[in-house]
Amino acid sequence: MSIEIKAPTFPESVADGTVATWHKQPGEAVSADDLIVDIETDKVVLEVVAPADGVLTEIIKGEGDTVLSDEVIAKFEAGAAASAAPASAPAEAATAAETGDGDKVGPAARKLIDEHGLDASKIPGSGKNGGITKEDVQNYIKSGAASAPAPAPAASAAAAPVALNVPVGERVEKRVPMTRLRATIAKRLVEAQQNAAMLTTYNEVNMKPVMELRKQYKDLFEKTHNGTRLGFMSFFVKAATEALKRFPAVNASIDGNDMVYHGYQDIGVAVSTDRGLMVPVLRDTDAMSLADVEATIADFGKRGRDGKLGMDDMQGGTFTITNGGVFGSLMSTPILNPPQTAILGMHKIQDRPMAVNGQVEILPMMYLALSYDHRMIDGKEAVQFLVTIKDLLEDPARMLLDV
Structure with a gap:
């Protein structure tokens, strides 16, 4: 059939x-x-x-x-x-273009050949009329015959992608088309800077209370919640949720000349993948426990790496948290995720000397950055919002007591 x-x-x-x-x-x-x-x-x-x-x-x-x-x-x-052989009607062979050496190479096969810097004339083709298919190139690479990349022709050296694994001293370039996802990310980030009155306010938070709480309960937490590990992101999500409830403008969005206030908290968490930055959304975080947040974020990370995040996972969102600290960033200015009006940037936890009650103490400190749209949020609200997150993290019991 x-x-x-x-x-x-x-x-x-x-x-x-x-x-x-x-x-x-x-x-x-x-x-x-x-x-x-x-x-x-x-x-x-x-x-x-x-x-x-x-x-x-x-x-x-x-x-x-x-x-x-x-x-x-x-x-x-x-x-x-x-x-018996996939040569019966492969689309690659049917739509292949003639190359300079007379071989017929399909677009997928040509892409692999260019990426690995191979010589098409040395690859045996199993396609129609000896055409080279993607599978032929993959088999050729697996056989080890492609271990040394072929030199690119001088006439097309500037335009054709070449392998970067070359002898020391040679200067090469690799040109790769931008994927639709990365192109869209780039477009949205540029639009955010051009269309919003973006401003960033900074603060720092003493992570010692959260770190001690996590150290005390992480084993029991993991055992109680079926292997879900207690990380730092869940504390930030819950602190941000409470702060969003207190400052509705930070949880709002702009639609033309209208300001849309949301009566719920859907927080996007930036996830880095090979295909680019993705922002899946945690829905109704006010109703989520720390374990729910950690389990959902872990699932987002796994599906993001496997390329299995769906559109439903990333649509919507009233606020975003991005964590550059996992890559070692000490300070950065996050860019808004339109049409949201604010984004929180987490950074690396680093021991620094701090003045505490007239004494110098070494404390694990993190810089926080809140970028916001000044068209919607006044500086006073932005600063107070960030201070609220700081206060909640430095005294986690306040999140439980709602004070």
């Missing part, structure tokens, strides 16, 4: 997507729920899986092609057996 493989249904905020990677080729046997292709959108990478056991018979949309919601991208034969 022939089945049409379609692109996922995109939400209204996403106009189209791009075919990122075909994981299966025509003629290749596929099991139900096997990953077939990745579709990259402005926000996430969506996975398309096989609807049943069978064979992928035709690829209609190649890597790099733009696809619309529910558009047919391939054809699939359910219950069919794999062909």
Whole structure:
């Protein structure tokens, strides 16, 4: 039975997507729920899986092609057996371009060849009329024959991507197209700086009380909550939630000439992935326990690394927290995540000499940065909001007592 493989249904905020990677080729046997292709959108990478056991018979949309919601991208034969060789009708070979040495190389294969600095004339092709498929290049690399990258032709040295693993003394450049996700991130960050009256206020917090509380209860916490570890982020999320309730303007957003006040706290937590920065959202943090926050953030991190964060995970959000301290940042100015009006930046915990009751003590200190939109938030509110977070973290019992 022939089945049409379609692109996922995109939400209204996403106009189209791009075919990122075909994981299966025509003629290749596929099991139900096997990953077939990745579709990259402005926000996430969506996975398309096989609807049943069978064979992928035709690829209609190649890597790099733009696809619309529910558009047919391939054809699939359910219950069919794999062909002897995937050379029957690989889209790469069918749409291959002639190279200078006469080999037919598909776009996916060409991308791999350029990335690894290979000589296409040395790669045996199994495709139609000897065309080189992506699988041929992968097998060639695995065989070890590609251990030494081939020199790029002089005429195209400036334009073609080359491998960066080169002998000392050689000057090379690698040109890689920006992904849709990273391009969208860049666009949003520039728009945030251009369209908002962004200002940043700073403070510092003594992390000793939280660190001692965590040290005292972390083993019991992990045992009680089925392996969920007690980190620092949950304390910041709960402190920010309480501060947002006290200062509604920081939890608001701007929509044209309207100021939208939200009666709930949905806090986005920035997660760094290979594909770029993503901000999944914790919903109704006021109703979440520390364990709920830690477990959800851990799940976000894992799914972010695996490329499995969905659009629903990242839509909305009334406030954002970003933690540059995990990478060693001592101080930074976070950029707003529109249409939100504020973002909190955490940083590295570092021992510093502090004056305490007329005495010098070495304390684990962290700089906090709050960037905010001055169109919505006055300086007084921003400073008081940040001081509230500082006070709650330096005396965690206040979060329990709501004081």
